Amino acid sequence: MTTAQNTDAEDGGGPFTNWVKSAIENPGKVHRAMFYVALIFFMFTTLFPIYWLVVLSLTPNDLIVNMGPIPRGFNISVFVDMWQTVPLHQYMFNSFVIAITTTAYVLLVSSLAGYAFGRLEFRGKGGLLLLLLIISFFPPAAFILPLFKLFTGNVVLFGLHSPDLFNTVGAIIVPFSGLFLPLSVFILTTFYSQIPDGLEDAARVEGTTRIGALFRVIMPLSAPGLSTAGILTFIAVYNEFFFSFLMTTGQPENGAPLVWGILAFQSQYTSLYNYMAAASLIGILPVALIVVVAQEKIVSGLTAGAVKE
Amino acid sequence: MGNVTLEHVTKQYDDVTAVNDMNLDIQDGEFVCLVGPSGCGKSTTMETIAGLTLPTAGEITIAGKDVTKLPPKDRGIAMVFQNIALFPHMDVYDNVSFGLRLRDFETEEIDRRVERAADILQIGDLLDRQPSELSGGQRQRVAIGRAIVREPEAFLMDEPLANLDAKLRVHMRTELQRLHKELDTTIIYVTHDQAEAMTMSDRIAVLNNGQLQQIAPPLTCYNEPANRFVAGFIGSPSMNFIEGEVGHDGFESEFISVEFDPTAFDVSVGDAVTLGVRPEDVHLTGEAGSIAHPTDPVDTVTDVIEPMGNEIFVYLTHGSRERTTMDEEQRKGDQLLMSVDPDVELSEEEAVTVRFDRANLHLFDQQSGDARCHGLVSSHSTATSEQRTTAED
Numbered sequence: 001m002t003t004a005q006n007t008d009a010e011d012g013g014g015p016f017t018n019w020v021k022s023a024i025e026n027p028g029k030v031h032r033a034m035f036y037v038a039l040i041f042f043m044f045t046t047l048f049p050i051y052w053l054v055v056l057s058l059t060p061n062d063l064i065v066n067m068g069p070i071p072r073g074f075n076i077s078v079f080v081d082m083w084q085t086v087p088l089h090q091y092m093f094n095s096f097v098i099a100i101t102t103t104a105y106v107l108l109v110s111s112l113a114g115y116a117f118g119r120l121e122f123r124g125k126g127g128l129l130l131l132l133l134i135i136s137f138f139p140p141a142a143f144i145l146p147l148f149k150l151f152t153g154n155v156v157l158f159g160l161h162s163p164d165l166f167n168t169v170g171a172i173i174v175p176f177s178g179l180f181l182p183l184s185v186f187i188l189t190t191f192y193s194q195i196p197d198g199l200e201d202a203a204r205v206e207g208t209t210r211i212g213a214l215f216r217v218i219m220p221l222s223a224p225g226l227s228t229a230g231i232l233t234f235i236a237v238y239n240e241f242f243f244s245f246l247m248t249t250g251q252p253e254n255g256a257p258l259v260w261g262i263l264a265f266q267s268q269y270t271s272l273y274n275y276m277a278a279a280s281l282i283g284i285l286p287v288a289l290i291v292v293v294a295q296e297k298i299v300s301g302l303t304a305g306a307v308k309e
Numbered sequence: 310m311g312n313v314t315l316e317h318v319t320k321q322y323d324d325v326t327a328v329n330d331m332n333l334d335i336q337d338g339e340f341v342c343l344v345g346p347s348g349c350g351k352s353t354t355m356e357t358i359a360g361l362t363l364p365t366a367g368e369i370t371i372a373g374k375d376v377t378k379l380p381p382k383d384r385g386i387a388m389v390f391q392n393i394a395l396f397p398h399m400d401v402y403d404n405v406s407f408g409l410r411l412r413d414f415e416t417e418e419i420d421r422r423v424e425r426a427a428d429i430l431q432i433g434d435l436l437d438r439q440p441s442e443l444s445g446g447q448r449q450r451v452a453i454g455r456a457i458v459r460e461p462e463a464f465l466m467d468e469p470l471a472n473l474d475a476k477l478r479v480h481m482r483t484e485l486q487r488l489h490k491e492l493d494t495t496i497i498y499v500t501h502d503q504a505e506a507m508t509m510s511d512r513i514a515v516l517n518n519g520q521l522q523q524i525a526p527p528l529t530c531y532n533e534p535a536n537r538f539v540a541g542f543i544g545s546p547s548m549n550f551i552e553g554e555v556g557h558d559g560f561e562s563e564f565i566s567v568e569f570d571p572t573a574f575d576v577s578v579g580d581a582v583t584l585g586v587r588p589e590d591v592h593l594t595g596e597a598g599s600i601a602h603p604t605d606p607v608d609t610v611t612d613v614i615e616p617m618g619n620e621i622f623v624y625l626t627h628g629s630r631e632r633t634t635m636d637e638e639q640r641k642g643d644q645l646l647m648s649v650d651p652d653v654e655l656s657e658e659e660a661v662t663v664r665f666d667r668a669n670l671h672l673f674d675q676q677s678g679d680a681r682c683h684g685l686v687s688s689h690s691t692a693t694s695e696q697r698t699t700a701e702d
Contacts, residue, residue, distance in 0.1 A: 198394035201361050205465075206408035206455070207382040220398045 050284070056277035064273050075274065079282070082265070082275040090252035091261025092283065098169050098257055099238040102176045106184050106233050107226060109177075114188030115214050119200070129189075136182030140175075144246060147175055151247065169255035171247040176237050184229035191225030192218055227294055235287050258283045311372055311385075311462035311495040312337045313358060318367030320353050320519075327353040329519040331367070335463075335512075340489050340496045341524075342506035345516035346542070351499045354516070355467050358497065360384050372462040382411075387456035391468040393448050395440040395455075402436040405454045419458075426454040429491065446477045453488070463495035470505065482509060503543055507531070515539045532669075537678040540585050540671060546622060549591070549645050551584040552675060559685070560584050560672070564627045564643075567604045567670065569685045576672060576681050583678075585671035588622065591647035594662040602667035602686045609645060611659045616651065623647045623655060625663065 013021070023029045056064065057078055058071040082088060116122070117129060149155055151171045153164040165171040195218050203213035219226060241259045248256040250264065262279045265272040313335040320328040328350045335341050343351040356362040358369060360381035369377045376384045387408070395404050403410075405426060409419045427433040430450040440448060449469060456464055469485075470478045486509055489496055500506055506513045507527045514524040515538070523535035527543075534540035540548045553562025555576045559569040562584070571578050594606050609625035625645040647663060655661070672681040 196392060196394070198390045198392045199396060201359075201381075202388070202390060202394040202396070202455075203407075204361065204381045205359055205386065205388040206459075207411035209380060209382070212411075217396055217398075221396075 050281075053277045053281050057274050057281060059274060061272055061274045078274050078278045082272075082278050085272065085275060086261055086264040086279070087252055088258075088261045088279055088282065091256060091258050091264075092286075094169060094252060094255050095238055095257040095283075096286075098172050098176070098244075098255070099234045101169070101173050102180065102237045103230050103234045105173070105177045106180050107230055110181055110184035110188050110229065111192075111214065111219060111226075113181075113185045114192045115210075115218065117185065117189040118191070118193035119195075119197075119218075132182045132185060136179075140179050141242065143175060143179075144243070147171075148246065167248050167251075167254040172240075172244055172255065172257070175243055175247075176240065180233045180236060184233060187225055187229045187232075188222065191222040195221055231290060231294055234290065238287055312339075313372075313463050313495060313497065314370045315354070315358070316368045316370075318354070318357055318364045318369060320350075320357055320362065321365040326519050328357065328364070331519075331521055333514060333521065333524065335495060335497060337495055338493050340486075340498065340509060340511045341514060342510035342512075343497065343499045343514045343516060344501065344503055344506040344542070345522075347501060349516040350519035351501075351516050352467060353519075355465055355497065355499050358463075359386055359388050359465050385462040386465055387459045387461040387463075388465040388467065389449075389452050389456050389469040391471050393452045393469075393472065395448055395451055397440055399440075400436070401432065401438050401440070401443070401451050404440065404451060405436075405458055407455065408459045422458040422460070423454075426458045429457070429488065430454050445473050446481065449473060449481060453485075457488075457492065461494070463497060466496060466498045468499055468501070471500075471502075478505075485509060503545065507543070513543070515542060517542075533680070533683045534585075534671065535680055537583060537585070537673040537680075540673065540680070544587060546588055546646055546648075548585045548587050548671075550673075551586070551645075553582065553584060555580040555582055555672075565607050567665065567667070567685060569667075574672070574682045574685070580681075581675040582681060583673040583675050585673060586665050587669060588646045588648040590666040590669040591625075591645065591663050592666065593647075593649060593653065594664055600664070600666045600668075603664040604667055604670075606662040606664050608660065608662050611655055611657055611661060612644070614655060614657060619651060620648050621651055621653065621655070623649060625661070 023033075052069075055069065055071045056067065058074055058076065059067065060073050060075045063072040117125060148166070150162045151165040151174075153161045153166075155162040163170075165174065192214075199217050199221070200210075200213045203217045204210065208216055238258070240257075244257045244259055248254050248260065250256045250260045252261070258279075262276050262283065265275040265279065313333070315331050315333040318328055318331040319326065331350075331354055333341075333354075343354060345351050353362065357364045358371075360376065360379060364377065367377070368375060371384055371386060374385075396407065399407065402423060405423050406419045409422060414422075423436070424433070427436060430453060432447065432450050432454060435443060435447060435451070440451070443451065452469070466485075470481050473481060482505060485496075489509075498505075498510065510527060512524055513527050513530050515522040515530060517538050523530055523539045525533075525535075530539055530543045534543060537550065541550070551562050551565055553560055553565070555561075555571050555578055556566075557571070557578055558566070559571065560567040560582065565584070567584065576582065592600055592603070609627060612624040612626045614624070615622040623646070625647055626643050645663075649655070667686045668684045670685045671683050672685070673679065674681055
């Protein structure tokens with residue numbers, strides 16, 4: 001800055017005028033400046049909430065009212081104590097069961113659907129894809145009442161009551177599988193349609209069935225697509241609150257997921273904000289790890305098909 | 310026994326008949342080429358044999374077993390594809406052993422077979438490479454290796470050399486012939502390159518518009534084409550065709566007439582026929598002494614001369630018409646291609662007289678295109694028909 005001010009003094013203009021002058025001569029300077037402005041903005045909006053959670057978790061709960069951005073204390077024991085207050089590990093386990101089951105089911109079904117839509121010619125293909133697209137645009141909340149009736153055994157079909165799934169992981173897995181299927185079908189349709197026919201033919205001549213060729217050749221070659229669809233589904237289900245909240249009553253033995261666990265720190269008379277913040281941080285960790293490990297594949301998966309190579 | 314038979318096989322798509330009533334009987338150990346122009350149905354025929362498409366009608370047997378409805382994996386065939394189709398996510402060893410591993414072979418047996426295939430194809434030092442690290446020729450060898458480890462009843466090869474450069478193609482051609490000799494397995498080979506078909510196969514099946522035109526040994530297809538299509542397709546450059554009719558004294562057309570006795574051949578006076586003569590059977594009158602049965606001389610004028618090095622192609626026209634005023638169709642009908650030795654000196658617009666070799670003239674029916682007779686030599690004609698019957702046997 002001192003050198004800049006010195007030159008300003010020599011030219012006789014103010015520092016801002018001089019900066020603008022040199023920027024006009026050298027547009028790269030403006031690009032760089034805008035890049036840093038944008039970078040700082042996005043870094044702030046994404047990282048600040050996490051920082052805020054750290055601040056809240058480290059501050060003892062009696063000091064937490066009117067919090068500023070600096071922690072008031074360093075109460076790291078909260079990360080140990082919270083497990084004793086609420087069985088968070090059970091809630092997390094439920095969340096994993098729900099997310100992994102849903103992801104596996106979605107990947108399996110959307111692989112079969114993606115194979116049919118991407119590699120076979122049949123009548124009504126366009127119509128079915130359109131139908132799938134329309135369904136994927138339905139607001140999930142619109143399904144909650146009929147699903148609630150269904151899962152509480154209040155729907156009778158041919159004299160049979162619907163299964164009583166309420167307050168089990170099943171009541172969360174089933175609707176999520178349906179809701180996240182269309183996106184995965186679209187992603188995998190694009191990927192599977194790009195695998196050359198010759199490879200599938202070769203696999204079939206060598207000794208697989210069509211399904212065998214799908215699992216042995218087409219799916220391994222579409223790994224970026226599969227991991228994109230899988231991770232998007234996993235994260236969305238892991239983070240979901242609405243259905244999880246309405247379809248269970250909040251006991252970990254009844255399949256209540258992580259969000260219920262975080263809410264469990266809140267009771268009628270007390271809110272353990274520092275514990276909730278610590279639990280949120282722990283809850284973020286698995287997803288953050290997955291994204292770090294798989295980010296390369298996600299990026300290539302999301303951009304594949306956009307550009308013809 | 311790796312014999313392959315197709316009986317009345319038809320493949321119908323929505324509005325196209327890709328293969329029409331195909332009958333083929335391929336013997337064990339035979340090397341048969343399916344040739345024809347693009348879209349003639351040769352690849353579809355191959356796919357129906359492989360089971361990748363099911364025929365609309367007809368029956369396919371491989372090694373005496375009806376496989377018409379069987380999936381590809383149960384047909385006892387191995388296939389080499391035009392685009393090579395190695396699995397990009399597996400190394401060479403896994404690619405070659407893919408079919409064996411699917412069939413639960415013992416590890417030692419898999420190793421033994423892969424090793425043997427690698428020896429034959431000289432890919433032993435490539436086994437742990439990825440397909441993306443191989444050159445075009447190496448990939449093709451690996452694809453062939455993947456086919457031979459299975460020890461199938463028959464190999465299907467769908468233009469396997471089409472994606473290779475010219476030099477490598479010629480090299481792989483001889484390799485394939487050597488391989489066929491070594492393995493002694495039926496090979497069905499699809500190509501649009503008639504040079505490949507002529508050099509490699511025991512028999513050539515010429516296809517056009519989804520129909521089998523002729524199936525015969527290469528030289529029979531060349532010397533005694535079953536119809537005008539085969540005559541035009543086999544041989545490069547193509548045969549000359551002159552349209553005319555049968556008169557009392559033989560073949561007559563606007564400019565060219567060939568004397569023969571119509572009663573001695575399978576034609577009658579007044580038939581509309583096409584005379585076929587290959588460029589190498591057109592001789593300058595000066596060298597006509599070397600041919601046994603020359604025709605009467607024909608007066609022509611040289612047009613374009615194409616020296617090829619080992620021979621010269623000379624386009625001859627009938628000098629009586631002004632060529633610049635003719636349309637494409639007329640020019641083609643008027644044109645005669647001759648191949649002469651490279652030491653013959655000719656210049657453009659030079660008047661020359663030529664004779665044809667009677668023994669190698671062909672007459673085709675103008676309507677159906679079917680061959681009426683090969684060789685317009687009276688004493689010779691019976692011999693030719695005998696030859697034909699033996700060839701058909």
